[in-house]
Amino acid sequence: MTHLLSISIGPVQDFIAAARRTADLYAGSQILQELSRVVARYLADQNALLIFPSNQEADGANKILAEATGDPQQLAEGARKAAQEKLKQLWQEAIDGLPERYQKQIDQGRAQLQLESFLEFYAAWVPLENNYPQARQSVERLLAGRKALREFVPTQQNDEGIPKSPLDPSRAAVIDPRMWGEATLRLPDGAHRPLRIKPTEHLDAISLLKRCYGAGMYQTVVDTRTMARRAQNPKAQPEDRWGEDDDRITEPQPYFAILVADGDRMGELISRQDNPEAHRALSNTLDDFAHEAQRIVREHHGFMVYSGGDDVLAFLPVNQAVVCAQDLSESFRHRVRGTLSAGIAVVHYREPLSQSLQRARDAEKAAKDGGRNALAVALHTRGGAPITVVRTWDRLRWRELLQSFEQGDLTQGLAYELLELAREWQDDMNVAYLQAEAERILGRKERKGLKLPLFESRQDLLDYAKELVVARFLSGVKTENQPEVSRA
Numbered sequence: 230m231t232h233l234l235s236i237s238i239g240p241v242q243d244f245i246a247a248a249r250r251t252a253d254l255y256a257g258s259q260i261l262q263e264l265s266r267v268v269a270r271y272l273a274d275q276n277a278l279l280i281f282p283s284n285q286e287a288d289g290a291n292k293i294l295a296e297a298t299g300d301p302q303q304l305a306e307g308a309r310k311a312a313q314e315k316l317k318q319l320w321q322e323a324i325d326g327l328p329e330r331y332q333k334q335i336d337q338g339r340a341q342l343q344l345e346s347f348l349e350f351y352a353a354w355v356p357l358e359n360n361y362p363q364a365r366q367s368v369e370r371l372l373a374g375r376k377a378l379r380e381f382v383p384t385q386q387n388d389e390g391i392p393k394s395p396l397d398p399s400r401a402a403v404i405d406p407r408m409w410g411e412a413t414l415r416l417p418d419g420a421h422r423p424l425r426i427k428p429t430e431h432l433d434a435i436s437l438l439k440r441c442y443g444a445g446m447y448q449t450v451v452d453t454r455t456m457a458r459r460a461q462n463p464k465a466q467p468e469d470r471w472g473e474d475d476d477r478i479t480e481p482q483p484y485f486a487i488l489v490a491d492g493d494r495m496g497e498l499i500s501r502q503d504n505p506e507a508h509r510a511l512s513n514t515l516d517d518f519a520h521e522a523q524r525i526v527r528e529h530h531g532f533m534v535y536s537g538g539d540d541v542l543a544f545l546p547v548n549q550a551v552v553c554a555q556d557l558s559e560s561f562r563h564r565v566r567g568t569l570s571a572g573i574a575v576v577h578y579r580e581p582l583s584q585s586l587q588r589a590r591d592a593e594k595a596a597k598d599g600g601r602n603a604l605a606v607a608l609h610t611r612g613g614a615p616i617t618v619v620r621t622w623d624r625l626r627w628r629e630l631l632q633s634f635e636q637g638d639l640t641q642g643l644a645y646e647l648l649e650l651a652r653e654w655q656d657d658m659n660v661a662y663l664q665a666e667a668e669r670i671l672g673r674k675e676r677k678g679l680k681l682p683l684f685e686s687r688q689d690l691l692d693y694a695k696e697l698v699v700a701r702f703l704s705g706v707k708t709e710n711q712p713e714v715s716r717a
Contacts, residue, residue, distance in 0.1 A: 232301040233357040234277065235368045236293045236308060237376060238265050239349035245535065246586050247396040247436070250425070251544070252443025252450045254582065258535040258542070260319060260442060264312045264348070265291050271311040272297070275304055280505050283512040288519055288537055294365070296357060296505060305352035313348055320344055320434065323441035326414045336403045339388065340434035343400050347435055351375045361504050394433035402431030414444040422447055451532040451544065453578040453585075456485040460546040463530040483577050484610075486550035487589035488531075490557055490571035492539030493601040498567055511565075515539060518564045522557055529553040539565070542589075547575050547703055551627045554604050558622050568602035568622075575608045575702070588615075595619050608699045618696045627700060634704030638679060644697035646670050651691035660686060 241261065248254035269285040278296040279285060297304050320340070324332055353371035357364050388401030407428045413421035422444045426432065432440060443450060451467060458465040460482045492498075502508040515538040522541050526533045531545035531553060539561070545553055554571045561569040572592025576585040588609055596605040599619040606627075607617040620626075633639045647667055654663050664684050671681055684690045 230298075231357045232297045232354040233361075233364045233368050234272075234295050234297040234301050234304060234352065234354045235372045236268060236295075236305060237349075237351045237372060238268060238291045238293070238312060241291055244435075245542075246583060248439070248582055249396065249430070250440075250443065250582070251452045251532075251534075252446065253396075253436070253439045254443075254586075255446060255450050255534055256439040256443035259446070260316075260439065261291060262288050262537070263319065264315055265293065267311050267315040268308045269293055271308045272304065275299060275307065277304060278505070280508050281512045282516060282538075283509040284516060287512075287516045290537060294368075294508070297354065301352075301354035305354070308352070309348075309350045312350060313345070316344055316348060319442065320438050323414075323438050323445075326416070326441060326445065327412065328415070331409065331412050334404060334408060335437075339391075339401060340403045340437075343403070343434040361508075362500060362502075365508075366500070392431040394431055394436055395429070396436040397433055400433035400435065403434050403437060404432055406430045406432065414441050416445065453485055453544065453582070454480065456532060456544045456546060457483055457578045459530045460485070460548050463546065480578070482547070483579070484547050484575050485578055486545045486547045487574045487576060487585055488541065488543045488545055488550055488554055488557075488571060489589045489593040490539075490541040490554065490569050491593060491597075492561065492565065493568045493570055493597075495539055495567070498565075514565055518561055521560050521564065525553060525556045525560060529556075539567075539569070541571075545573075550575070551604070551606065551625070551703075555622065555625065558604070570596040570601050571604050572596050573604065573606045575606070575610075575699075577609070577611050580609075580611075585609075592617060606699055608702055610702070616695050616698055618692060618699055620692075620696070626696065627703075630697060630700035631704050633679060634701050639697075639701075641701060643671065644694060644701050647690065648694035648698060651687055651694050654687045654690070656687055658687075660684060663687060663690060 238261070244261065245254060245257035248257060266286060269279060269282060269287070269290065272293065272295050273279055273285045276298060279293070280296065281292070281294040282290040324335065351372060353368050353375055355364050355368045355371065391401040394400045394402055406426050409424065409426040410428065412424045412426055414424060415421055424440050424444055426440065455465050455467045455469070457480055499508065499511065502511055519536045519538060522536045523533045526543045526545070529545055529549040529552060531543050531549065533543050535542040541557060550573045554573060558569045558571065561567060570593060572589055572595060574585060574589035574592050576588060588607055592605040592607040595607070595617055596603040596619055599605065600621065603619055603621045604625065605617055605619045607615060609615045647670060650666060650670065667681055667684065667690060671679070682693060684693070
């Protein structure tokens with residue numbers, strides 16, 4: 230009998246986001262992808278027919294769906310063991326790259342316990358007969374129920390009196406960071422890469438694995454400070470500032486952008502696939518989009534942290550983020566025949582990475598809550614109140630507003646005067662008077678006969694004023710070869 234087998238591998242969001250450095254963040258996404266690929270390969274080797282992903286080498290598929298002709302329970306258990314063995318292999322490869330004196334300082338007993346309890350692996354299966362949509366819905370409900378019944382078994386780590394990991398407080402440290410300040414990772418070419426472990430970073434085994442894995446990917450990773458610099462120098466690389474003292478150098482542009490994007494109503498789209506072949510075709514399309522998304526982000530001088538199917542997490546220069554998001558939305562619409570919602574958080578490169586990531590995810594949620602098929606841009610300046618603007622893709626005016634500020638057609642005070650007007654206006658007051666007052670303020674501030682949109686409510690003006698504030702901020706960022714505009 231053929232079964233429809235669904236497997237979920239995690240943890241996902243919390244595992245990836247538990248990072249203090251960009252390299253840690255990237256390592257989390259790559260490790261998860263490696264584990265997922267191992268499971269897909271194992272299933273394919275056991276003659277299971279992959280549906281999602283359709284290609285065993287695809288990136289980002291932490292949920293796997295396949296047609297299984299053998300014993301599904303035995304197949305799931307074999308896949309779990311393959312993932313667990315891969316995790317141990319990655320750990321051993323990381324440890325082997327450390328100098329011997331650091332290897333000896335690791336509490337290997339506690340580390341092995343943490344590795345054995347880390348992986349979240351859930352599986353469910355149902356007979357696959359003639360009704361594929363019904364079977365898929367049934368197996369997904371079973372999988373969701375199985376995930377809800379998580380096994381909260383405490384890990385006995387013999388950790389009394391041992392500091393907890395700052396990246397995962399449920400796990401105790403396996404190293405004493407005070408002894409690891411000079412620790413390096415040996416690379417395949419014989420060079421050594423510093424791990425930059427601070428005296429307070431009591432890393433657990435998983436966090437230490439991510440730190441070592443990320444150090445080995447240094448030629449790929451772009452840190453947040455370098456990304457901020459790319460707003461003025463798109464070719465900036467991390468090695469350009471090797472050895473600099475971050476605390477003594479003031480960046481002319483200290484902000485960068487984090488973009489989070491996600492396909493809208495993907496469950497409905499998948500439900501419309503009425504047979505495995507149609508679902509495989511959709512899987513191929515999503516894989517194509519994931520690769521195209523990587524190209525688009527590179528084209529805008531960004532760094533792709535994660536791209537899997539309809540999910541995107543990327544770092545970008547602040548003056549490229551909106552255009553990049555628009556290009557991703559267009560690509561998704563043409564390739565997948567669906568809509569994309571995206572959130573952009575403009576944040577300071579010195580802010581804690583976990584906090585900045587949450588702000589980007591909050592922006593994406595604002596785009597979803599605003600009706601989907603939209604972009605939310607959240608500006609988080611140091612010392613200022615956060616400002617979030619949500620616009621559907623067909624109502625974006627960023628390029629027009631940025632150009633107006635850059636050319637000097639709009640003065641800096643216009644945005645804040647309109648914002649103050651919107652905040653003081655009462656909802657029950659005549660909107661026609663609101664429009665007239667906004668036009669009067671514009672007449673005093675602009676220089677080229679620009680027109681305001683027609684406001685139907687105080688909220689419309691408030692949203693427009695916020696959009697102006699963000700556009701004014703972004704317009705102050707000079708791109709490479711961008712001429713200065715005369716203000717005379």
